Amino acid sequence: MKLQILFLLSLASTANASWSKNLNYRSPSEHHPSLGVSISRVVKRNDPSSSYDAAALNFTHGVASGDPYPTSVILWTRVAPESENSNSNVTVSGYAPLFDHANERYVSVSKSPICVEYKVTSDKALSAMVDSGKVYTSSDVDFTVKVEAQNLKAFTTYYYQFAVCNSDNKSPTGRTKTTPKPDDDVTEVSLAVYSCANYPFGFFNAYGNIVRKDSVDYVVFLGDYIYEYKNGYYGWGDALARIPLPNKEIFSLYDYRKRLATYRTDLDLVASHQQFPWIVSHIRKLPPVWDDHEVADNVYRDGAAELNNTEDSFLKDGGISVDQRKMNAVRAYFEWMPIRQVDMDDNLRVWRSFSIGKLIDLVMLDTRNYDRSITDLYWNTDYINQIANDGGRSLMGSRQENWMYRTLSESAKRGATWRVIGSQIVFSHISREALDQSGGNGLNLDAWDGYQSNKNRTLHHLYSNNINNNIFLAGDSHASWVSDLIWLDKIDYDSATGAGSIGVEFAGSAVSSPSPYGENITLATANKYSSIIEGSNDELHWQDLFYRGYFELHFTKDKVNANFFGIPDIRKKNGWEIPLANFTVENGANRLKRPVAGGVVESGSLKFGKMVQNNLTLDTSNGKWFDSSSV
């Protein structure tokens, strides 16, 4: 104890810097304290006589913000003596020895921590100071810094910057925005919705386009921020010089850190984090929705696709237990993402809701990791087919299910105009016959279709309580799907008018992960399959398999406009995008506005409408339109 006090006193030049205000020393979960870093042990280990030269430190991965509240927002950066990640294992010993990369060994005494100061201002020139502070970082948290900017005004834009204390070594300037207070009557809010970014498959141009257009308030991310595979297993990065490091399947804390760091070298991803708060969350919960690949493929509550549901198989997964691997993934994700510590009371739950004024309640589900029953693990597809309609199956676990129903009811009661349900996976039914005819490869059993009773209970809750204006969002499928939300075979539905529908579903394509029909599918083949799939599902109004991309949602009290964008070329870095289709949902209508998409789309298959391929492409980097089919 005495030692620590002496040590802290000796840091006179960085007086008032705080360890604990760097949130990354904490556990990602209040209820998993062993995932935190023991600050007293870190303090003891550091050598106060030896410090880093400020000029030798780098802000290696830009800045980021996220989890906006009405009065605060999370700010992130990383400042390190090298771009290499820390090889420390927090969970082994409560603190982390420093790895000396030059000599390939762990050292028990390390240089003194890095003091980082931050300021938050209301102006871009960084002069009108609103909040500031000083914190430490060290190898124990992979030199990441995460602080909560406080005393902010609701629904207001702020700018922020980090610097090595008492030096000119500064980070880039970031921009962020708080959310409105739950009772604020905001007139307009826009979200960009993303999922499924796979580094070796291509450039993350989609992330950068909203920066160049400056078209939204917040980014909502629906899962698969990283993939856990080695290069060549899913994604071939050699030709693009995009090798996902470390080049192996990832298991250890170091592996997850390194993989996240590699993804965060994509300049469009860096730019998106620098300009927009990534949503998400409302009350202390982790991570912005999290699909399966941040941990491992097709995770369910007792394991993952590459394991079988047996005790033995849990114990060893790349030499470490599934639990340890999950913890490593969570710890690294917590260090690298601008997210708050969560109140994960059990099973690393990440579901939560989020109010954006009176306009929107965003209900973020965890349909991946929390508590779902056995899923399609590829070898058991027939079995899952047989039990998909079993009443006892849950995608979410009963606690999360009940929480969702309660949250939706409370949202309707408080009079929020729109209920936006962020599920990772597609909710609407997709006919198996259509998938088979089009050579589809089991797209849907890992989605809500494999959990029919959970789906029925959700629809029952919405219909029987007259809960209106429901917008389901999904990612995961690497294709676009726009549907009226219906209870198939239970409530009469008229495809032409939309009568009988209780909302809509907007499911978006991937940032770069390939079409489920193959990376190199031709436009003509993709559109042929889309028309088979669209044609055999009454409620599915638009489907596209060809384009990688994202969508924007523009909310007002009267309506929601959804704009889908396709990225014509992810094999090089560019700012191109093609507006694919636009949809409107009017307040109280609970269905897509007719004629759906105005009767015409650029790609895919539109029910009651046509596809006119004009190839008009916007170059978001200069605002000019051109014909991308000629390039």
Ligand SMILES: *[C@@H]1O[C@H](CO)[C@@H](O)[C@H](O)[C@H]1NC(C)=O
């Ligand atoms: C920091 O960045 C500069 C300029 O980008 C580079 O020359 C230097 O090698 C970097 N230092 C480290 C330790 O990575």
Ligand SMILES: *[C@@H]1O[C@H](CO)[C@@H](O)[C@H](O)[C@H]1NC(C)=O
């Ligand atoms: C951390 O974990 C990795 C992989 O599990 C292991 O190779 C390494 O030796 C561990 N480091 C420490 C300091 O325990």
Ligand SMILES: *[C@@H]1O[C@H](CO)[C@@H](O)[C@H](O)[C@H]1NC(C)=O
């Ligand atoms: C899991 O079980 C299936 C079916 O018995 C078998 O084909 C597969 O090899 C097993 N996988 C592992 C990792 O044990």
Ligand SMILES: *[C@@H]1O[C@H](CO)[C@@H](O)[C@H](O)[C@H]1NC(C)=O
């Ligand atoms: C769900 O509802 C459908 C009607 O849409 C019905 O056919 C099916 O049996 C129900 N399944 C369960 C498990 O409730």
Ligand SMILES: *[C@@H]1O[C@H](CO)[C@@H](O)[C@H](O)[C@H]1NC(C)=O
């Ligand atoms: C798709 O095409 C690219 C470029 O020609 C090639 O490198 C890649 O291997 C192809 N992918 C598949 C799955 O055939």
Ligand SMILES: *[C@@H]1O[C@H](CO)[C@@H](O)[C@H](O)[C@H]1NC(C)=O
């Ligand atoms: C969709 O709206 C955008 C404007 O946001 C417009 O440029 C584009 O032409 C529209 N696309 C279609 C297919 O109607």
Ligand SMILES: *[C@@H]1O[C@H](CO)[C@@H](O)[C@H](O)[C@H]1NC(C)=O
């Ligand atoms: C758009 O490009 C496609 C494929 O290259 C071509 O078939 C089509 O004719 C083009 N459309 C127009 C309006 O030029």
